[in-house]
Amino acid sequence: MRAAMAPSSDLDLLSVTKKFGSHSAVDDVSFSVTQGDFFSILGPSGCGKTTLMRMIAGFEHPTSGDIRIRGKSMVGVPANRRPVNMVFQSLALFPMMNVGENVAYGLTCRGVGKAEAEQRANRMLERVGLKGFAERRVTALSGGQRQRVAIARCLVLEPTLVLLDEPLGALDLKLREHMKIELKQLQSTFNTTFVYITHDQSEALVMSDRIAVMNQGRFEQVGSPRELYHHPATPFVASFVGETNRWTGEGTGGTRIRLASGGEVQGVELSHAKSVVCFVRPEAIALSSSEESLSSLPNRFAGRVSAVLFDGANSSLLVEAPGFEQPLRAVLPQAGPLAGIEVGAPVHIGWTADAMRVFAA
Amino acid sequence: MSKAPLVWKLYIAAFYIFLFAPLLVVAIFAFNASAFPSPPWKGGTLEWFIGSGAVFGKPGVLMDPIWLTSIGNSLKVAVPVAVLAVLLGTINAWVLERAEFRGKTIVAMMMLWPLVIPGVILGISILAFFSRVANGLEELLQTDLDPLRPGLPLVVLGQLSFILTIATLIIAARLRKFDRSLEEAALDLGASRSRVLRTVTLPFLRPALVGAGLVALLMSFENFNTTLMLVGSDPPLPITMYGQMREGATPAINAVSLLLMLGVGGIASLFALTSKAQS
Amino acid sequence: MMPARKLALFLLLAPAVLWLGLLILLPHVEILILSFSERVGPRVYAFGLGNYLEFFTEPLYWRTFARTAVMSILVTALTLVLAFPIALYIARVAQGRLKAMLLLLCLLPFWVSELVRTLGWMMLLRETGLISYLLQRVGLASQPVEMLYNDGAVILGLVYGGLLFMIVPLANALESLEPSVVEAGYDLGGSRWTVLRRIVIPHATPGIVAGSIIVFMLTVGNFATPVLLGGKNGLWFTEQIYAQFITRFNWPQGAAFGMLLLVLSSVIVWLGLRLSGQSLGTTLRQA
Numbered sequence: 001m002r003a004a005m006a007p008s009s010d011l012d013l014l015s016v017t018k019k020f021g022s023h024s025a026v027d028d029v030s031f032s033v034t035q036g037d038f039f040s041i042l043g044p045s046g047c048g049k050t051t052l053m054r055m056i057a058g059f060e061h062p063t064s065g066d067i068r069i070r071g072k073s074m075v076g077v078p079a080n081r082r083p084v085n086m087v088f089q090s091l092a093l094f095p096m097m098n099v100g101e102n103v104a105y106g107l108t109c110r111g112v113g114k115a116e117a118e119q120r121a122n123r124m125l126e127r128v129g130l131k132g133f134a135e136r137r138v139t140a141l142s143g144g145q146r147q148r149v150a151i152a153r154c155l156v157l158e159p160t161l162v163l164l165d166e167p168l169g170a171l172d173l174k175l176r177e178h179m180k181i182e183l184k185q186l187q188s189t190f191n192t193t194f195v196y197i198t199h200d201q202s203e204a205l206v207m208s209d210r211i212a213v214m215n216q217g218r219f220e221q222v223g224s225p226r227e228l229y230h231h232p233a234t235p236f237v238a239s240f241v242g243e244t245n246r247w248t249g250e251g252t253g254g255t256r257i258r259l260a261s262g263g264e265v266q267g268v269e270l271s272h273a274k275s276v277v278c279f280v281r282p283e284a285i286a287l288s289s290s291e292e293s294l295s296s297l298p299n300r301f302a303g304r305v306s307a308v309l310f311d312g313a314n315s316s317l318l319v320e321a322p323g324f325e326q327p328l329r330a331v332l333p334q335a336g337p338l339a340g341i342e343v344g345a346p347v348h349i350g351w352t353a354d355a356m357r358v359f360a361a
Numbered sequence: 362m363s364k365a366p367l368v369w370k371l372y373i374a375a376f377y378i379f380l381f382a383p384l385l386v387v388a389i390f391a392f393n394a395s396a397f398p399s400p401p402w403k404g405g406t407l408e409w410f411i412g413s414g415a416v417f418g419k420p421g422v423l424m425d426p427i428w429l430t431s432i433g434n435s436l437k438v439a440v441p442v443a444v445l446a447v448l449l450g451t452i453n454a455w456v457l458e459r460a461e462f463r464g465k466t467i468v469a470m471m472m473l474w475p476l477v478i479p480g481v482i483l484g485i486s487i488l489a490f491f492s493r494v495a496n497g498l499e500e501l502l503q504t505d506l507d508p509l510r511p512g513l514p515l516v517v518l519g520q521l522s523f524i525l526t527i528a529t530l531i532i533a534a535r536l537r538k539f540d541r542s543l544e545e546a547a548l549d550l551g552a553s554r555s556r557v558l559r560t561v562t563l564p565f566l567r568p569a570l571v572g573a574g575l576v577a578l579l580m581s582f583e584n585f586n587t588t589l590m591l592v593g594s595d596p597p598l599p600i601t602m603y604g605q606m607r608e609g610a611t612p613a614i615n616a617v618s619l620l621l622m623l624g625v626g627g628i629a630s631l632f633a634l635t636s637k638a639q640s
Numbered sequence: 641m642m643p644a645r646k647l648a649l650f651l652l653l654a655p656a657v658l659w660l661g662l663l664i665l666l667p668h669v670e671i672l673i674l675s676f677s678e679r680v681g682p683r684v685y686a687f688g689l690g691n692y693l694e695f696f697t698e699p700l701y702w703r704t705f706a707r708t709a710v711m712s713i714l715v716t717a718l719t720l721v722l723a724f725p726i727a728l729y730i731a732r733v734a735q736g737r738l739k740a741m742l743l744l745l746c747l748l749p750f751w752v753s754e755l756v757r758t759l760g761w762m763m764l765l766r767e768t769g770l771i772s773y774l775l776q777r778v779g780l781a782s783q784p785v786e787m788l789y790n791d792g793a794v795i796l797g798l799v800y801g802g803l804l805f806m807i808v809p810l811a812n813a814l815e816s817l818e819p820s821v822v823e824a825g826y827d828l829g830g831s832r833w834t835v836l837r838r839i840v841i842p843h844a845t846p847g848i849v850a851g852s853i854i855v856f857m858l859t860v861g862n863f864a865t866p867v868l869l870g871g872k873n874g875l876w877f878t879e880q881i882y883a884q885f886i887t888r889f890n891w892p893q894g895a896a897f898g899m900l901l902l903v904l905s906s907v908i909v910w911l912g913l914r915l916s917g918q919s920l921g922t923t924l925r926q927a
Contacts, residue, residue, distance in 0.1 A: 059545055079548045092546035096564040105560075106550035153550065373729055373742075376722075380749050380803070383760020386770055390763060398763060400773040449655040456652050468653075471660050478664075479861025479905060481878045482898045485885050486667035489674055489895060522663035583753040586863050586878075590885065602755045606762065606868055615763075618756040629751045 010035050010160050010193040011056070016065035018051050025051040027217035028065070033161075033195060033210075038187050040204040041197045043214035044240070049197045052214070053163050056195065057086045069160055080109075085154035086163040090170070091146055093138040099125065099149055100134030106157045124156040125149075128186065143171045147179055155190055164196040168203060180206050201241050205229070213237045235359045238279040245280045245328050248361060257358065263323025266298040266353045273360035282316050284355035285330035287338050288348045297350035305345045308332070317341065319349055384622065391615035398612040409616040422616045431601040437513055438588075438597055439581035442520050446577035447570050449521075450528030457529070458536045475523035484590025487519045512593035519587045524580050528573040535569030575632045579625060674895035691896035701880060701897075708877040709904055712859040715795055719802040719855050720848065726803075727810035727847075728840070732817075743811070750804040758868050761797050762788060765869070789871035797865040802855035809854070813847025814840070849916045853909050860905050877901055 009032040018026040025048045033039040041049045054060040056067060058079030067074045074082055085106070094102050103121035108114065122134055128148040138146065147167060154162050164183075168176045184207045187194045198204055204211045205225040212222040213236070221233040232238035239246055249259035251273045257265050265278060286294060294300050303321030315334055318327035330349055332338060341347065390398050394406035396417045406412075407421070414420035422428045457469055475483065488511065495509035508514040539562070547557040563570075585599040592600050598617070605614050678688035695701045730742050749757065764770050765787040775781040787793060817840065825835040841848075866876035881901065884894030 057545075057549055059548075079545070080551050080553060084549075086546070086549045088542045088546055090540060090542050092540065092542040094543060094547070094561060096561070105547065105552070109547075109551040109553075109556060157550065369725060369729065372725055376726055377742075377745060379800075380746070383757055383764060383800075384749055384752060385760075386763045387756060387760045397768070399766075399768040400770055449659065452652055452655045453659075456656055460649055460652055462649055462653075468656060468660075471664070472656065474660075475664055477857060477905075477909070479857065479878070479901060481861055481863055481881055482671075482902055483664075483667075485881060485894060485898050486671045487663060488885070489891060490662075490667035490670040493670060518663060522659070525659055579751065583755075585754060586861065589863065589882070599753060599755050602753075602759075603864060603868075606755065606759060614759065618753075618759055621756060622752050625751045625753070626748075629748070 008034055010037075010070060011039075011195065012066075012068040012071075013052075013056075014066040014068070016052070016055065016062045016067060018048075018055060018060060019063045024217050026055070026062075029214075029217075029219055030065075031212055031219065031222055033193055035193055036191045037209045038184065038194045038196065038207055040208040040211045041195065041214055042201060042204040042211050042241070043197075043199060045199055047214045048217040049199075049214050050165065053086075053165055053195070053197050056161070057084055057163055058082050083160040084163060085157055085159040085161075086165065087150045087154060087167045089165045089167065091150040091167065093146060093149055093153075095138060097138070098134065099130070099136045099138055099141070102138060102149055103134075103153050103156055106153065110157075120156055121152075124152045127189075128152045128155075144175055144179060144182075147171070148182075151183075151186060155186075155192065159192065161193050161195060164194060166198050166200075168198075168200075176203075183207060205241070211241075213240060215240075232279075232357060235277050235279070235361065238357055238359070243282050243329065245282065245285075245326075247278050247324070249276055249278065250274055251276050251360075255353065259323065261323060261325035263301070263321070265356060267356045267358045268353045269358060275361045277359050277361045279357045279359075280328075280351055280355055282329040283331040285328065285349050285351050287317065287319075287330055287332065287336075288350075289338065289346075291348050294348055294350035298353045299356070300348065300350040302346065302348050303328070305341055305343050305347055308341065308343060317347070319347055321349065387615050387618045388622065390612055391619045393612055393615075396611060398610065398615050409612045410620075417611065419611045419613060422613050422620065425613060427601065428598075428613065428617055431596055431598045434513060434595045435582050435597040435599075437595075438516050438520065439578050441517050442524055442581040443574045443577040445517075445521055446524050446528035447532075447574045449525055450532050450573055451566070451570065453525070453529040454533035454536045457533045472526055472529055475526045478523070480523070480584070480586030481590060483522055484519055484587040487515065487522065487587075488590050491515060491518075510593065511591055513595055513597075515591045515593075516588050516597065519591045520581050520584050523587070524577045527580065528577050531573040531576065532566065532569045535566055539565055572632050575628050579628050579632075582621075583625075671895040671898050674892050675899045676896075677892050679892065685892070691893050692900075694893060695896060695900065704875045704880055705877050705900065705904070707875055708860060709908070711791070711795065711798075712856055713908070715798045715802060715859045716852050716856045718795065719799050719806045720852060722799065723803055723806035723810060723851070727807045727814055730807070731811040731814035732819075732822075746804060746807055754801060754864055757800065758797060758865055761793070761800070761869060765793055765796075788869060789873055791870070791873070794866045794870040794874060794876075797869040798859050798862060801862070801865060802858060805854045805858060806851035809847040809850040810844060811847075813844040813850075817843045845916055849912060853912055856908060856912070857905050860901065860908075 011033040013029055013031050016026055016029050017024060027048075029052065041052065043049045051060060055062050056074075058074065058077065058081075062075070069083060094105065097105065100118060100121050103124055104117040107117035107120060112120070118134075122131075125131060125133055128151060130145060130148055130152070133141070133145070133149075138149065141149065150167065151162070168179050168183075171179060180203055183194075187207075196204070196207065205228075208225055210222060210224055211228055213220045213228060215236050221228060221237045223231075223233075228237060228241045232241060238244060247259050247261070247263075247265070249257045249265075251270075252258060253270070253272055255267050255270060257267060257276055257278060259265065259278075267278065286297065288294050291300065291302065301321040301323070303319040305317055306320045306327045307318040309316045309318065313334060315332045317330050317332045319330060320327045328349060332341070338347070391409055392405045392407070393402060394404045394408065395401075396419070406416075408416050410421045411423050412421035413424050419425075453472060456465075457472070491509045495506045498509075499506055543561050543565070544557050547561045548554075552560065582597075583599060585603065588597060588600060589603070596604070598621070602614060602617065675691055676687055676689065677685040678690040680686045695705070726746070730739060730746070734742055762769070766772070767784040767786040767788070769787070771787060772781070772785040775785055776783070821843075822835060822839060825839045830838065861878060863876065863878045863882065866874040867879055868874075870876070877897065878901070881894050881897045884890045884897060
């Protein structure tokens with residue numbers, strides 16, 4: 001029976017809970033990761049994602065629930081017997097060994113002979129672009145090279161699952177951007193399942209096939225990067241993933257919402273809730289110098305530019321408009337007619353009803 | 362920096378002369394061809410190191426059974442002290458840095474204690490306590506318990522009582538710097554607990570273990586106060602030196618001192634090298 | 641899981657418990673008890689304060705005790721005064737290689753046995769020693785000069801032995817003083833002396849306390865230096881303890897002396913900490 005319905009998922013968590021005293025660090029979390037996926041767990045620090053990952057690796061034990069890898073329960077299996085390998089936040093390369101010995105370490109633990117282990121380590125180093133580095137000291141490597149050694153050390157063991165605990169955190173910005181792409185490519189060439197935890201939404205969005213957004217020990221939403229971005233299921237996801245404008249207000253019973261700051265905006269769904277939060281992405285806000293060109297939009301406001309945030313292709317404007325407490329943020333296309341707009345200039349802004357996400361607060 | 366006033370610089374110079382004068386005198390007169398360790402200078406000789414006694418009536422250090430047995434006794438004490446200090450110091454360091462239990466701060470404070478007790482008092486208290494234990498046990502068992510009476514085994518215990526604190530502190534300082542995720546990484550890669558200890562943790566601690574061992578060796582070799590109270594009929598080197606200094610000695614004592622200085626210099630530079638490797 | 645953990649903790653703690661229990665705690669309890677026992681007959685002892693009474697009624701004992709205390713304080717103060725300019729130079733004036741070199745040269749003699757250092761001083765100071773010989777050769781003395789076996793020689797030897805333990809904590813404390821703070825002191829119109837007194841010395845207080853406590857404890861507990869350099873005039877309290885224990889075999893009396901020495905060093909250390917407002921923990925860390 002069981003063999004016939006061999007699970008297609010590499011990792012299943014079933015109602016996993018972890019309590020430290022009375023505090024639930026991880027609270028009833030369930031999810032599956034399919035073979036070959038790049039799966040990210042995204043959340044602010046302290047949300048329980050590290051505890052979750054340490055339970056999968058075997059360094060913590062769930063208070064209740066089950067962790068299965070390829071269908072086999074891992075409860076009671078110690079860390080050194082799990083088909084899971086981890087890339088640590090600090091990378092944890094062994095400073096007393098050279099690069100080759102680091103990569104061969106897991107193989108020798110398994111009883112692979114010294115010569116063969118060395119050979120396989122060298123092959124792996126070659127595949128991650130570190131050919132000829134075996135004799136180097138790990139302290140003599142650059143940040144990116146250390147990263148690759150840490151990953152090679154895991155991949156050489158051909159694990160079912162590689163766990164990555166914010167491994168890019170220590171790198172500088174430029175290298176981090178580069179490593180994002182490299183990591184994604186490595187994952188797809190090896191076709192190994194990666195579970196990646198991070199608090200950086202851009203890392204998660206760029207690399208992942210699927211993302212779980214975690215907050216206060218629970219999963220808020222699991223979905224593809226596009227789903228999370230365009231269809232956030234909760235206010236937390238809407239504000240944590242991507243840039244957004246956020247207002248609080250109250251429902252009118254219809255599709256209109258009266259904002260706490262006095263303005264009124266138009267959504268799609270009927271809202272009766274006494275208090276609501278609404279979100280609009282900066283790129284969903286249209287800018288124009290004339291009111292007529294926005295006349296088709298149900299939400300239209302006249303305002304004044306309070307700041308120009310120039311950042312190349314990511315440039316945006318802050319616009320003060322009557323009825324809004326905070327300036328609104330709108331993307332400023334650098335190819336458009338308003339590219340040269342200055343602070344203080346009058347501007348018209350508007351957005352469609354379905355660009356706005358409304359949640360009961 | 363030539364801004365410092367001249368007086369200050371002169372003072373510094375005088376200070377270093379003051380610091381090294383006694384040591385230089387000891388070293389130089391080890392080579393004096395005279396029966397007494399005092400001026401005038403009567404020409405150089407190696408008689409006080411390797412002489413058979415034909416020239417001055419007394420043999421040199423390396424030919425004199427008194428000095429040789431003393432050095433032997435010192436080694437018989439220093440080696441066990443160093444080995445035990447490293448072994449037990451590692452376990453103590455583990456208690457300080459890794460274990461969690463109630464009353465840990467008290468244990469940690471007590472481990473520092475031996476440093477603030479005068480060595481003479483450590484000596485007499487251990488002497489008195491072990492004599493009582495020996496008296497009690499001998500009555501009970503009807504046998505002699507010589508190791509608990511003054512002698513080399515008791516000297517080992519007496520020296521260990523405070524050298525263990527120092528070894529513990531050296532090893533604990535290194536263990537504190539250890540990144541625990543290295544152990545987790547090794548476990549994660551499939552190593553057993555004992556393999557983690559053998560391949561990751563102990564190699565990391567090694568400079569501190571070597572350093573603690575060398576310091577323990579040195580402190581044991583040179584300890585006088587505690588040893589004096591616990592020594593039996595086999596005097597270690599400092600006790601013999603003390604006796605000879607009271608009675609008036611031949612320049613052989615200078616020779617032995619010079620050898621000691623060279624040995625200490627060697628060990629100290631080894632220690633400096635290992636602590637450099639630590640940082 | 642739990643029993644295994646308990647067992648592991650127990651095994652880890654065993655060496656520490658055995659060490660502190662058998663080599664420190666119980667032996668001290670033993671001399672405490674011993675100090676309160678009086679000999680009332682051959683091999684018969686009873687509880688009593690006799691050993692302490694003996695200490696107060698026999699002038700040699702309490703005078704030696706007081707002398708040891710006073711001279712140790714004097715030695716500590718002298719060591720501090722002599723070491724301060726050296727530590728200040730090493731910490732704030734010397735740079736790079738010179739600094740490392742000066743510190744290393746400071747450390748070196750103290751790795752050498754106390755007895756070797758004392759031997760050096762004996763060879764310099766005694767009647768037939770080098771200084772006496774040189775004085776006669778240049779004509780400043782017409783006969784051998786004995787500089788050994790007096791208080792001066794004892795103090796010299798003890799100060800010499802204490803210097804390193806003063807210089808290192810002092811230099812560490814002075815090292816951590818921001819140069820800009822000193823510059824600000826001058827900038828605001830302070831003289832060399834005011835800056836030293838109002839800024840540098842207060843900053844170095846933890847180091848001064850740590851160094852002084854260590855030097856005091858080493859001095860009070862010293863044995864070889866006062867005995868060898870002072871001879872009959874050495875009169876150090878540790879010598880009395882040794883005499884009672886080893887020469888006269890009067891252990892209860894020796895134990896009482898030991899307790900008194902322990903109380904003396906604890907009280908002086910406590911007073912030093914109180915007067916300077918420092919705590920023992922931070923002080924030991926400084927050292």
